[in-house]
Amino acid sequence: MGNTKWKTRALTAAVMAGLMGFAAHAEDPMSKQEKHMEKQGKEVGEAAAKRVTYVGKLAVFNNRQIKLATLAEEQATDPQVKQFATQLREDHEKNQEALRSWAKSKQLEISELSEGSMPSTGMGGSGAGGVQQGYDENMKKTREKLGKSVDETNAELEKLRAKQGPEFDKAFLSRISDDQKKGKDILKEGRKEYKNDATFLALLTDTESVVSSHEMQVKDLEKQLKK
Known part of the structure; x- marks a missing residue:
C-alpha cells in the first residue's frame, strides 16, 4: 500500500504473546509431525486473526x-x-470501553498503530512459524479493510x-x-x-440495545425536522 495515509491512523488489534506453544518432536526440522503441527499452527493464527478482525471492525464502528456525534x-x-x-x-464511548476490557481479558489489545508498526505474536518453538504466518496473512487484509473504513469516515x-x-x-x-x-x-x-463466548455475547447484547435505541431516536427526530 506504500505510503497510503491510513497506516498512521488505522484502528486494529494485535494478538499478545502466549497464544500457543509447540514442542519439537523429531530431529528432522521438517518431519511429518512438524509439518502437521505447522499446518495446525497456521489454522490457529488464522482463527486469531479472524477474531482480531471482528473486534477491530466493532471498534471502528x-x-x-x-x-x-462529537x-x-x-x-x-x-x-x-x-x-x-x-x-x-x-453510549459509544461506554461500548468502546467495554470492548477494550473484554479484549484485554482475552489477551487482545485495541490500539492505534503508527506507520510500519505491527506487534508480533512473539511465539517460539516448532509450529510457531505457522501461527505467525496464518496470523500475518490475514492481518494484512484486516489492516487494509479497517484503514479504508477509517478513511471513509474522515471523508x-x-x-x-x-x-x-x-x-x-x-x-x-x-x-447515523x-x-x-x-x-x-x-x-x-x-x-x-x-x-x-457468553461474556462477549453479553457485550454484544448491550451494544444491540444501544443501537436499536439510537435507531428509534433518529427516526423520531427526522420526523420532527420534517414538520
Missing part, C-alpha cells in the same frame, strides 16, 4: 459514531439533535463539516440512521461467530 455536538443547530449527539457519543466528516444549519442536522441524522443498520449487521455477525 464505535469510533465512527463517536466522531460523528461533530454534531459542535455544529448542530437543533437542541434535540445536539442532545441526541451527546447521548450517542457517551464523510469533512463533507458534513461543510454543511450548516438545518441542512447539517438532516445530513447528520441520515448518516444508515450507520445503525450497518451496526446491527456487524452485531448479528458477532452473535453467529462467537455464540459460545
